Amino acid sequence: MNISIIAVGKIKEKYIKDGIDEFKKRISRYCRIEIIEVPDEKAPENISIKEEEQIKEKEGQLILRNIKDNTYVVALDLKGKELTSEELSDFIKNLGLKGNSNVAFVIGGSLGLSKEVLNRADFRLCFSKMTFPHQLMRLILLEQVYRGFRIMMGEPYHK
Numbered sequence: 001m002n003i004s005i006i007a008v009g010k011i012k013e014k015y016i017k018d019g020i021d022e023f024k025k026r027i028s029r030y031c032r033i034e035i036i037e038v039p040d041e042k043a044p045e046n047i048s049i050k051e052e053e054q055i056k057e058k059e060g061q062l063i064l065r066n067i068k069d070n071t072y073v074v075a076l077d078l079k080g081k082e083l084t085s086e087e088l089s090d091f092i093k094n095l096g097l098k099g100n101s102n103v104a105f106v107i108g109g110s111l112g113l114s115k116e117v118l119n120r121a122d123f124r125l126c127f128s129k130m131t132f133p134h135q136l137m138r139l140i141l142l143e144q145v146y147r148g149f150r151i152m153m154g155e156p157y158h159k
């Protein structure tokens with residue numbers, strides 16, 4: 001399986017970068033994993049809803065350009081469905097069993113994902129009702145994907 005994480009914005013904090021590199025390395029024992037970073041648009045304070053939509057749309061176009069037709073897309077979305085770690089593990093396993101060899105997880109920027117990206121998504125995944133900053137979200141996602149593979153393989157991992 002090829003897993004890509006398509007994320008808006010750079011990782012600025014070193015401790016998050018280090019964590020991301022560590023989990024990317026760990027996941028690479030189970031599948032091919034790549035991270036595609038698309039640039040974020042500047043979003044000044046006090047912009048209108050219309051301007052916010054335009055920013056999300058621009059970022060969304062860059063995201064969509066990086067998604068191939070045959071890719072199963074999981075959008076990280078606060079309004080999506082919450083799964084347990086075991087359910088996420090089964091979810092990834094079933095994608096593989098159903099022949100989905102390309103899976104992309106998409107993380108939005110500070111304003112979230114455009115409706116075009118959400119419409120392209122095959123599944124919307126919510127990590128909790130709390131909003132996480134996009135940099136941390138990337139690290140949390142990688143840890144949960146790693147945890148998912150460990151569960152799938154019946155390998156021990158901290159509870």
Ligand SMILES: C[S@@+](CC[C@H](N)C(=O)[O-])C[C@H]1O[C@@H](n2cnc3c(N)ncnc32)[C@H](O)[C@@H]1O
Pocket residue numbers: 075076077078106107108109110111112113125126127128129130131132133134137
């Ligand atoms: C700072 S959040 C954006 C918040 C924005 N107000 C929204 O409603 O989407 C940046 C990105 O991180 C992801 N994200 C943050 N918290 C999340 C959560 N609890 N569940 C799923 N995705 C989350 C989403 O992809 C979101 O677009």
